[in-house]
Amino acid sequence: MFSFISVYMVLNAIKKVQAFTTYREYPGGPSAWIIRQRDSDTLRIAEDICILLSICLSDGFLLYRTIMFYTTHRLILFVPGFLYTGSVGCLYISVQAQAGANTWTGADFGIPFFIVSSLCHLSVVFAIALRLCLYRELARRVVGDTKEHDTPYASALAIIIESAVLYAVFSVVYIVLYVLRNAGTWIVVSVLCNVRGIASFLIILRAARQGTQDEGSTCGNSLDLASVQHRTRCNTSLSPSP
Template sequence: MYNSSWAPNETAHELFEEEAWLQGALLSNIAFGVELTLFVMCFHLLLKQMTPHNARRHISLLVYISVIFSLGTLFVGGNTKFTQQAFVEYRNIPGGPSAFEEVLYSDPVDQVANITWCVSNWLLDTFLVWRFVIIYKDVSRHWILLLVALPCLMLLASIGTGLVVITKISSSSLFAVVNISIAYYVMSISLNILVTILIASRLLVWRYRMKRHMGSHHTAMYTNVIAIVIESAALYSIFAILFIISFGVGSPVGDLFLQVVNQIQTVSSFLIIYRVATGRAWSDDTSTSIPTCSTSPNDVPLSPVRFRVNPSSTVVESITTKDAHGGQGGVTEHTTCDDHV
């Protein structure tokens, strides 16, 4: 039976804040385990699939994921140590762990976590903007410049506000840091949500056009639900929305999301890189490498196919050995394909 005298002399709100903080730290470690697993998988696959043709890209991705994982490790280490100090080493500070966070928010251990969080966030945001450019690369130059301009400006604004947050951590009041932190979070998360919507929209349009021209069985690799969620980093955007709402209204639940949101963003990027390594991610030539045929998607598949070239014509005639009803026949089909969608 629990004894009420064992409970700390704190208000229910303060206890709820501490519970959210501690649970967030535990969830952060769980998410870091997922991050570690994906890092090892990506690193191994990038090395395994490296060839002279793709060596430059794979080496760049290896360096990138190594830097991101190192920053994530420092963040988890700093966050775990700061939580340990608040709940174990200095538990008797007046006001409890919540007061410890307010009084020692500029502690070097906490600063390591905050700085690595910001730098990692910049790199992850940059990666997502790069993926956005790759997916929209075949759009006309005029439109791509307009589409890229806003995300790039938002990225620069995110980096700028992040630098302000870092400089204010050790020189300003907690209130000032919280205010600028909200601006930073809103800018970074807004960037991710915008890019997520644009990427998902592009993939959905591609899915519709592929399904219309070639049939639904040709749309799975790039535009099934899982592919769209991964390629657009929707997992992070959904989680980030929950975080910014709770953080913006001052709910202690925001502390829970705050400690996990960086790992979720890293996991989203590693999932994209894993698809890149397996050759399933959208690449520079995806939109032109798969032809769009004029054959109706409702046509019955014809197999096997033999090709006959008419010397007096540039049309290649495909002759099937089965008709639409499965019988033997000499059905001749003229198929025309476009190289672009």
């Protein structure tokens, strides 16, 4: 997923450099040259492939996170799983129905895939956020609000990161602009690719840091216990026999 996003950013930068340097005097300007290269340029096609694959992998990763949170309540995963399957199906059917088309050929190609993909993501975000809120409330009832018993999801920021709300907001904005064929889509699509990677990376980074903290606390507790046992044995051996 991160590889596809990185490749897209590199290819996009190459196209922009070519447009504003080599083809800066193209009739209509650099933007006209970029638009003309949509259907025939290899780099442009590779960009579209990287975008679509990164979307599928990002939604799949968030769906996997939802499965990890709902280990005992799998029925709630029916809607996100159905929407994810539908988004991949819409993409496949659209490509087969319009040979040689790309994301910008017409409204009939891109809209079903992006809408279903965004609905899938929004359902996953809602499911994860709901689960984390319930978990936080249950933890507060059991251990209270003391800092000594702070839970990993005690703050709202942690819930926002885990549920990738940032990605959901940009997805909705992108869908609206895409349907309206607004020029702002060009700006949002680049930001959306970065946000998609950032949202997934923050989840992985948070999970890794939490695992490291848990291992560190476990090692610390083990060392403390070993130290106490060692001192107890020393005191016992040094104490005078009756």
